[in-house]
Amino acid sequence: MKELEHPSDPDSAPSGVAVFNIQRCSIHDGPGIRTTVFIKGCPLRCDWCHNPESLDGAPEVAITEGKCVSCGACVEACPESDGVRPARGPGWDDETCRRCGACAEACPGEARELIGEPRAVADLVAEIERDRPFFEASGGGVTFSGGEPLCYPSFLTACLKLCREKRLHTAVDTSGFASKKVVSDIARLADVLLYDLKHMDSAAHERRTGVDNGRILDNLRTLSGQGAVIWIRFPLIPGFNDDSENLEAMASFVAALPNPHPIFVLPYHPTGVDKHRRLGRETTAAEFRSPSEDEVDAVVERLRAHGLDVYNGGAM
Numbered sequence: 323m324k325e326l327e328h329p330s331d332p333d334s335a336p337s338g339v340a341v342f343n344i345q346r347c348s349i350h351d352g353p354g355i356r357t358t359v360f361i362k363g364c365p366l367r368c369d370w371c372h373n374p375e376s377l378d379g380a381p382e383v384a385i386t387e388g389k390c391v392s393c394g395a396c397v398e399a400c401p402e403s404d405g406v407r408p409a410r411g412p413g414w415d416d417e418t419c420r421r422c423g424a425c426a427e428a429c430p431g432e433a434r435e436l437i438g439e440p441r442a443v444a445d446l447v448a449e450i451e452r453d454r455p456f457f458e459a460s461g462g463g464v465t466f467s468g469g470e471p472l473c474y475p476s477f478l479t480a481c482l483k484l485c486r487e488k489r490l491h492t493a494v495d496t497s498g499f500a501s502k503k504v505v506s507d508i509a510r511l512a513d514v515l516l517y518d519l520k521h522m523d524s525a526a527h528e529r530r531t532g533v534d535n536g537r538i539l540d541n542l543r544t545l546s547g548q549g550a551v552i553w554i555r556f557p558l559i560p561g562f563n564d565d566s567e568n569l570e571a572m573a574s575f576v577a578a579l580p581n582p583h584p585i586f587v588l589p590y591h592p593t594g595v596d597k598h599r600r601l602g603r604e605t606t607a608a609e610f611r612s613p614s615e616d617e618v619d620a621v622v623e624r625l626r627a628h629g630l631d632v633y634n635g636g637a638m
């Protein structure tokens with residue numbers, strides 16, 4: 323089993339983690355209308371990842387080469403420039419990049435963008451709270467997503483406690499790849515966990531995500547036994563996890579959990595391919611395709627045949 327790796331020291335996290343997006347009015351990340359906070363940093367490396375900007379825990383510069391007007395402002399602004407080019411650019415070693423964002427700030431054509439901004443707990447929750455009217459009208463709240471929010475247990479705990487004080491409904495979107503203590507502690511503080519099941523075969527899981535599924539399945543069984551409110555999320559990826567054997571194994575596993583949990587089938591969308599390019603990363607994401615509506619319906623029906631509560635999409 324792969325050892326847990328954290329993209330940054332969790333104990334340093336209460337002072338802030340890098341948030342790369344705050345998406346308002348989301349209707350696919352838990353009950354009601356939600357504000358989804360995307361946190362950078364993830365111990366998994368899913369080949370189909372549609373949020374590649376979430377993988378690295380630190381802020382980073384994304385580059386759209388087609389927008390560059392060759393003005394040289396980034397070279398001048400970069401404290402690590404060699405006088406010809408800035409530290410970070412397509413196709414060259416960027417180990418010296420300080421991730422300071424000075425080049426992005428100087429860039430007139432928006433060819434450079436700094437992805438990820440350190441956010442502290444109180445400031446982040448104050449921003450979320452602005453959406454309270456939407457939450458109250460719809461039964462919604464905030465969803466902490468990523469990346470993997472469980473990489474930052476101290477930060478996440480502080481956010482969840484503050485949200486609870488303010489009576490904001492909370493969801494945590496997780497791969498489940500964390501220590502048993504962390505998942506159990508967070509499950510006690512969050513109103514609902516959105517828990518991914520990607521593949522039931524451990525070798526296939528490891529081949530495509532970089533980690534086996536032992537800890538993930540074990541944590542899910544434990545949390546279910548503890549009475550945690552869990553929405554299971556199944557990212558449906560044709561050619562990877564839509565075969566009969568996997569669907570049957572998943573249905574049997576979920577049916578045998580100590581408590582019943584709904585399953586949400588999430589059709590894969592290849593939105594991450596261009597983002598990988600902008601971050602200068604190699605990707606195999608283009609190998610995957612979206613399932614057709616008929617394929618999604620067939621999977622939903624097949625899982626329902628096991629007496630499970632199954633939904634097409636991310637909400638009831």
Ligand code: SF4
Pocket residue numbers: 383399400401402403408409410418419420421422423424425426
């Ligand atoms: S983020 Fe900072 S160090 Fe990195 S290339 Fe831009 S200006 Fe240079």
Ligand code: SF4
Pocket residue numbers: 389390391392393394395396397425428429430431432433434
């Ligand atoms: S500042 Fe922006 S537009 Fe100018 S050379 Fe650098 S990347 Fe290109």
